[in-house]
Amino acid sequence: MRKTEIFLIFFILPLLAGCWDERLLKSSRTVYLSGFDLNENGDYQITSIIRDMNISESSRGEISISNELVTGKGSSIKEASMTIDRSVPGNYDPAKGRALILGIDVAKGDIYNVLDAVYRDPRVDLNAKIAVTDNSANEIITHLSENEVEKGEYLYELIHSSEMHSKLQEITLRSIRTYLFDEGKDFMLPYLSKDEENNEVKINGAALFHDHSFTGQFLSPDESTLLLLFMETQSKKAILTEKLDKKADESVSYNVKSVSRKLKLEKEEKVHADIMLQLEVEIVDYPPNHLDKQEMINFLENRLSEILTEKADALFKKLAANQSDVLGLGRELIAFHPSIWKEIKGANYYEHILVNPKVKVNVRSSGIIL
Amino acid sequence: MRLKRNKSKKSLINQANLSIENIKSQLNHTSDLKDREIHSNNQIYIILYINSLVDQEKLESKIIKPLTKMENNNILNELYSQEISTARSNKIAINGLLDGYCLLIKKGRNSEGFLLKTTASTDREVSEPKIEKTILGAKVGFVESLDKNIFLLRTVTKSPDFTVKTYTLGSSTTTNVSLIYLDHVTDPEIIKKVEQRIKSITLDSIQSAGDIQDCIEDHTVTPFPQLLLTERPDRASANLKDGSVALIIDGSPTVIILPATFMTFFQTPDDYITRWWLGSFFRFIRLFSYIIALILPALYIAFVSFHYEVIPLELVYSLQSSLSYVPFRPFIELMIMQLSLELLREASIRLPPSVAATFGIVGGLVVGTAMVEAGIVSYGGLIVVAITSVSSFVQPNLEMSSSIRILGFPLMLLAATFGFFGIVIGVLCVLIHLSRLTSFGVPYFSPFVPLNIKDFKDTIIRVPSWMIYKHSKNSPHYKQEKRSRKWKLDESEEPY
Numbered sequence: 001m002r003k004t005e006i007f008l009i010f011f012i013l014p015l016l017a018g019c020w021d022e023r024l025l026k027s028s029r030t031v032y033l034s035g036f037d038l039n040e041n042g043d044y045q046i047t048s049i050i051r052d053m054n055i056s057e058s059s060r061g062e063i064s065i066s067n068e069l070v071t072g073k074g075s076s077i078k079e080a081s082m083t084i085d086r087s088v089p090g091n092y093d094p095a096k097g098r099a100l101i102l103g104i105d106v107a108k109g110d111i112y113n114v115l116d117a118v119y120r121d122p123r124v125d126l127n128a129k130i131a132v133t134d135n136s137a138n139e140i141i142t143h144l145s146e147n148e149v150e151k152g153e154y155l156y157e158l159i160h161s162s163e164m165h166s167k168l169q170e171i172t173l174r175s176i177r178t179y180l181f182d183e184g185k186d187f188m189l190p191y192l193s194k195d196e197e198n199n200e201v202k203i204n205g206a207a208l209f210h211d212h213s214f215t216g217q218f219l220s221p222d223e224s225t226l227l228l229l230f231m232e233t234q235s236k237k238a239i240l241t242e243k244l245d246k247k248a249d250e251s252v253s254y255n256v257k258s259v260s261r262k263l264k265l266e267k268e269e270k271v272h273a274d275i276m277l278q279l280e281v282e283i284v285d286y287p288p289n290h291l292d293k294q295e296m297i298n299f300l301e302n303r304l305s306e307i308l309t310e311k312a313d314a315l316f317k318k319l320a321a322n323q324s325d326v327l328g329l330g331r332e333l334i335a336f337h338p339s340i341w342k343e344i345k346g347a348n349y350y351e352h353i354l355v356n357p358k359v360k361v362n363v364r365s366s367g368i369i370l
Numbered sequence: 371m372r373l374k375r376n377k378s379k380k381s382l383i384n385q386a387n388l389s390i391e392n393i394k395s396q397l398n399h400t401s402d403l404k405d406r407e408i409h410s411n412n413q414i415y416i417i418l419y420i421n422s423l424v425d426q427e428k429l430e431s432k433i434i435k436p437l438t439k440m441e442n443n444n445i446l447n448e449l450y451s452q453e454i455s456t457a458r459s460n461k462i463a464i465n466g467l468l469d470g471y472c473l474l475i476k477k478g479r480n481s482e483g484f485l486l487k488t489t490a491s492t493d494r495e496v497s498e499p500k501i502e503k504t505i506l507g508a509k510v511g512f513v514e515s516l517d518k519n520i521f522l523l524r525t526v527t528k529s530p531d532f533t534v535k536t537y538t539l540g541s542s543t544t545t546n547v548s549l550i551y552l553d554h555v556t557d558p559e560i561i562k563k564v565e566q567r568i569k570s571i572t573l574d575s576i577q578s579a580g581d582i583q584d585c586i587e588d589h590t591v592t593p594f595p596q597l598l599l600t601e602r603p604d605r606a607s608a609n610l611k612d613g614s615v616a617l618i619i620d621g622s623p624t625v626i627i628l629p630a631t632f633m634t635f636f637q638t639p640d641d642y643i644t645r646w647w648l649g650s651f652f653r654f655i656r657l658f659s660y661i662i663a664l665i666l667p668a669l670y671i672a673f674v675s676f677h678y679e680v681i682p683l684e685l686v687y688s689l690q691s692s693l694s695y696v697p698f699r700p701f702i703e704l705m706i707m708q709l710s711l712e713l714l715r716e717a718s719i720r721l722p723p724s725v726a727a728t729f730g731i732v733g734g735l736v737v738g739t740a741m742v743e744a745g746i747v748s749y750g751g752l753i754v755v756a757i758t759s760v761s762s763f764v765q766p767n768l769e770m771s772s773s774i775r776i777l778g779f780p781l782m783l784l785a786a787t788f789g790f791f792g793i794v795i796g797v798l799c800v801l802i803h804l805s806r807l808t809s810f811g812v813p814y815f816s817p818f819v820p821l822n823i824k825d826f827k828d829t830i831i832r833v834p835s836w837m838i839y840k841h842s843k844n845s846p847h848y849k850q851e852k853r854s855r856k857w858k859l860d861e862s863e864e865p866y
Contacts, residue, residue: 014788022789024700025674026693030686053691063691095679096686123679153683 029090032067033144033155035101035137036077036114044106044114046080047071047138048097049145050088067145071138077117095123098156100130100173101192103137107207107214112180118173126174129159131190132207132214140201143194155201159190162203166228166238166256167221169206169326179209183345184330186210188227191218208324211347215322223315226308230277230327230357232259239284242307244300252300253285257364265333267340271353273329277312282365291366304361312357323350390416390475392460397467410440419472425490429472433486437474445474445484453487465544493518499601501768507639508604516546516620519603523550523616523625526607531555537568539582543575546620547582555613560629560810564615579624582617586628588808593776595635595769596809598627604639629809631816633829635770636660641832650831657830659761663774664800666761667708668785668793670754671700676789688749695745701786703747705779707755710737712775715759 029050037045050068070092072083085092106114118124133140144154162168169188171179179187188206195202206224208215219227222241228234238256262276283291283300290296319326330349333341344352390405397403402421407414415437419429432450440448453471457463463473463483470489476482496518499511508526512519524532531553538544547568551561567586576582579599587596600606601624606616609627617626627634636656641649674693678686696703714733718726738756741747747755758778765771777800784792807814817825827833836854 020787022675023678025678025686025690026696028678028690030678030690032683051687053687063688065687096683098683125679 023091023093027090028093029088031092031094031097032153033099033101033141034094034097035103035133035141036106037103037136037138038105038109039073043073043075044077044080045071045073045138046077046084047141048084048092048094049141050092069142069145077114081117093123094118094121095125098125098128098153099159100128101137101140101155102130102132102189104132104134104214105136107132107189108216110212111209111214112212115173115176115180119177124173126172128173129156129190130171130173130176131155131159131192131203134191134193134204140192140194143201147200158201158203162190162221164235164237166225166234167206168203168224169228169231169233170235180212182328182331184325184332184334184341184349185328186325188219188224188324188326189214208319208322208326210322210324215324217318217322217324219315219318223311223318226311226315227319227326229256229259229279230261230275230312232261234259241285242304244303244307250288251285252283252304254281254283254304254363256281263332265329265337265340267337267343271333271340271344273353273355275355275357277308277357277359279308279359279361280364281361283363283367291363297363301361301363305359308359308361309357312359316355316357320350320353320355323348325350325353327355329353329355389460390418393418393463393467393473396460396464403467406434408434408437410438411442414477416475416477417472418467418475419488420467420470423468423470423490424472424488425470428488428490433472433474433488445476449486451486451488453485455485457483457485468544491515496522502600502602502605502638502766504602504638504640504643506643507602510603511601512603512606512618512623512625514621514623516548516618519618519623519625520548520550522603523606523610523618526603527552527610535565539568539571540573540575545576547576548618550610550616550618552610552613555611556615557613560613560615560812563810564617564628568617576619579617579619579622579626582619583626588810592803592807593773594632594804594807594814595767595773596628596630596807596814598630598634598767599624599769600627601625602639608639608642609634629812631809631812631814632804633817635765635767637828638766642835646832646834650833653830653832656764656766659764660770660774663758663761663765663771664777665781665793665797666754666758667704667778668781668796670750671704671782671785672789672793674700674750675786692742692748692750696748696751697745699786700751701782703751704755704782707741707747707751708758708778708782710741711755711759 031048032051034046034048037047039045048070050070052066052068054064054066068088070084070088072080072085072087074080074083081092081094100118102111102114159168163170168190171187171189176187176189179185186209188208191204191207192201193204194200203221205218205220206227207218225234225238225240229238234256239253240256241251241253243251256279258280260278262278264272264274264276266272266274281304286300291300330341330345333344341349394403397420400420403418404421405416405418407416409415417429417433417437436448436450437445442448455466457466457473463485466485467473470487471485472488474484474486493513493515496510496513498509510522512522520534529552533551533553535549537547537549539547549561549564549568564586568582571582571585573581573585583597583599584590589596598609606625606627610616614627614629617628619626636653638652641652644652673681674689678689681689693700698706714729714737717733718729721729738752742749742752762771762774765774781793781796784796786792788795804815805813805819813820816822817829828838
């Protein structure tokens with residue numbers, strides 16, 4: 001008897017809670033891409049693509065895909081998304097959105113204002129990619145909804161493949177939060193733009209961020225690769241091409257196999273950061289050939305080291321101008337030189353740091369032919 | 371009234387001396403009870419038999435013929451019957467008559483009766499098992515006769531330890547049940563338990579293996595079978611050699627094997643005939659398909675009504691497109707599908723084989739696609755139900771695959787109310803229940819609970835036969851490798 005009573009209690013208790021968080025797939029409107037804009041009045045605007053798939057009744061099994069573009073305005077992100085929810089049949093659900101696009105106005109302000117609402121939704125895909133555009137997010141998404149109908153996760157794949165080739169820092173919705181709240185580290189996001197000539201959306205480079213906002217400057221894909229090498233976070237493929245001689249049309253492409261970095265931080269008048277980067281490379285494209293000769297290898301190594309050191313100098317000047325500490329020197333100081341950090345810490349600590357990069361290239365392999 | 375009559379009958383049966391009149395009245399003067407007087411050597415013999423139970427030719431050639439030509443009065447030497455016993459009471463005589471014996475009574479002062487075996491055999495020929503099919507296994511199945519079944523078992527289990535104990539069960543109609551085990555390998559505790567439980571059966575009549583199963587199984591409130599029913603002598607014999615006990619019921623082509631653990635139901639004779647890699651692979655497939663059949667419908671419900679963010683993006687769209695035409699909740703949708711499948715399954719058993727093929731096409735293909743097109747179920751639901759039923763057909767044992775059907779519905783309900791959480795709770799309950807079950811004192815879920823890694827060798831995988839240890843009360847554990855594969859050592863030492 002007692003057993004039955006206990007059983008009944010445990011059986012009924014979960015039903016008494018009265019909350020049933022059922023979300024039926026058939027009544028949900030699954031978002032595939034969202035973008036955030038900020039207009040002049042300070043209102044947020046969300047633009048989303050809701051994808052529908054229709055299996056036609058007449059001709060069996062034929063599937064047609066249609067994209068529905070929805071927009072909503074509101075003084076906060078949540079309010080804007082509620083506006084969308086009211087305007088579509090079913091539940092507006094951003095859980096499957098694999099990419100977020102931030103319009104230029106949003107990016108130049110505090111981007112956490114937008115991300116806060118996203119983080120508070122427990123169902124959001126934290127592996128989603130974030131990108132910045134040179135215009136409004138609305139325009140890019142409108143373009144995508146018209147032209148990329150058949151492709152599954154166009155933008156996600158676009159960003160992902162760039163990451164695989166070490167053209168972009170690997171950043172997802174989850175990892176960006178660490179950078180946002182790290183006082184000694186900044187990040188870069190993919191910088192999208194619409195190519196008027198080919199009428200397609202492409203990645204122009206990596207947008208540099210300082211603290212919570214976009215600095216307005218972006219790195220070219222090659223610069224971004226070099227920076228990733230300095231950060232020792234390159235992917236398996238990191239192919240670079242350099243022109244060896246300005247007059248002669250002679251260039252070499254190489255894949256960086258491994259990187260070793262030596263970082264020395266010293267406080268003098270300013271904080272001097274001496275970075276010594278050693279690259280082990282594999283030649284993948286060099287028509288003049290003769291890589292079996294040691295002189296040829298030496299020549300390449302010296303020339304590449306020179307060119308890369310030059311480029312690195314320019315790169316770090318650009319970073320210093322924008323005070324974007326993507327390399328994370330501030331974090332390095334916090335960890336290993338707290339006394340120096342105490343002196344320079346603040347929002348603009350990067351002014352006090354002078355970076356002196358040096359690159360040394362070792363040709364380790366000549367590819368599968370000599 | 372009825373009680374009284376029974377009582378009076380009993381008292382008559384217990385009378386010591388044989389009386390033809392008494393026997394006739396106790397058999398209610400049934401019209402197929404025949405008697406015949408034979409005069410031979412100045413003696414009158416009366417033969418009493420039940421016409422429908424005896425073999426006419428046997429009776430004529432082996433009993434009546436020698437009886438008429440008899441020269442002396444020593445009956446026992448003259449008759450050709452293989453089995454002769456004396457009947458001292460009416461009760462023994464009646465039981466004998468009912469078993470197909472004929473009663474020979476020498477008329478005189480002290481009426482003496484002999485029971486002579488003239489049983490008609492109506493056994494069908496031994497044929498291939500219909501339900502438990504194998505690819506390479508023996509093509510022999512049990513039949514409806516007790517003697518023939520014991521014969522079939524003995525031919526594949528030749529051993530002096532082969533022990534048969536026969537019990538007669540049932541109070542109004544009697545049925546013979548034989549308990550069979552190998553004396554040196556079987557745990558005497560189990561034999562004692564089985565004997566005790568069989569003796570306690572006081573049913574009026576025993577019709578099938580099911581009646582005995584109901585009476586002797588440890589737990590009745592469970593979907594899991596604790597006794598293995600088989601129609602294959604090779605399977606029964608393999609289990610006997612592993613130390614199990616077999617129960618053969620007269621008139622039933624299914625033999626009960628006990629004790630049976632959870633993993634016993636996943637073994638088939640084919641596993642041991644094919645090479646061990648293949649055997650292990652099939653075991654794995656069966657176990658895997660059991661789990662699939664159990665939780666796939668529940669998982670589908672949880673996916674489409676709670677956690678669709680875990681489905682890949684492209685699949686979400688295609689599931690959604692087909693689901694949006696369905697007016698029901700996923701749970702109702704799957705219930706409709708599952709129930710119609712149960713209907714098809716039940717119907718196909720009753721149908722003659724010639725119609726069954728047509729029925730399969732109409733029932734399976736036409737109804738399935740028509741249901742999707744009519745918007746009653748979605749493509750996703752149809753696929754899930756189809757995979758589930760195919761996986762449940764993989765199970766080699768009918769009883770075990772029915773346990774999936776019974777357990778599947780509550781799991782679906784839990785998934786529909788609580789999502790993944792409900793499935794976890796449901797599966798946990800099933801596992802706890804499994805761990806608590808026993809079959810004749812043997813833990814049902816062994817070797818998992820209690821964990822016994824050594825026994826994994828013949829459960830989730832099947833290792834080569836020389837690696838399986840033999841446990842028995844006389845022989846110590848011994849490694850077969852040193853003996854059965856000793857040739858390898860010898861060969862490698864040969865000079866080239």
